[in-house]
Amino acid sequence: MKRELFTGYQSERDLERFEANLCTLCGKKISLLGFCSEASVYDYFRNGMCGPCQQAVYGIDPETFQIAEPFFDEESRTHEVRYNLLTLDDDYIHISQSFANLLYRAMETKEIPYYHMIEHGNQIWLYGEIENAGDHVFFKDKRSTKSDGFGGATLTFPLEDGSMMRLQGPWHSNPDSMKAQTGVDLTKRHLTFSIIARQRLHSRRGEVYNEILGGDDWPVVDEFDFGEKRAKALANNLGEPVGLCTYSVGGSRMGMVKPD
DSSP states (O other): OGGGGOOSOOOHHHHHHHHTTBOTTTOOBOOGGGOOSHHHHHHHHHHOOOHHHHHHHHTOOTTTOOOOOOEEETTTTEEEOSSOOSEEETTEEEEEHHHHHHHHHHTOOOOOOOEEEEEETTEEEEEESSTTGGGSEEEEETTOSSOOGGGGOEEEEEBTTSOEEEEESOEEOOHHHHHHHHOOOOTTOEEEEEEEEEEEEEETTEEEEEEEEEEOSSOEEEOTTHHHHHHHHHHHHHTSOEEEEEEETTEEEEEEEOOO
């Protein structure tokens, strides 16, 4: 559960707001791009306050709390950012390791109460009872007596009827394969987060994106390549490549997307 990430001791209302991605103080929707420093990221998990509320409570003046422009380091031949902050304004973002850590914490899987099982010929398919079920699809061939999925380990899955299914060496699969075999469509039930910008620079401490064109305030549930499709549409509309940073439960992808 997301509330388990909340390290501070607060009221039940605060816990409910935190779990719903709302600021515990003002009640507005939390934006991952609204935190001005790494410290504010960790502070969010302590008190659940959004970036603007942190600035108001702690007396931070956003007009004077600035970050230097990126500069080119001749010695390392890389672009660098002088201070390891997350954001400067709506048009500039530095994807530091702390920002990545925040994303992965925001995308941590809630407890899955049970799995749905589908038997198709000699195949067993399982998917979790969770909003982003597309990230939790498993497969096992009944005919296989020694499967190597998960290193050959035996996994236990709680089922909808309250029973437990133990499978030796099941494979973590994907919605496309399951849809092709069973007709069950989970292709729009992946958890992703994307940022699209005109310019992408390299930094020794992360990625720098200038002139933000689009993206998410919080991880969304949609197709696995939802971010890539939006980036491709923007690149085609502009007639030029755009930078893309996209995260999923399985990892991240960063690069340029060219127009057709």
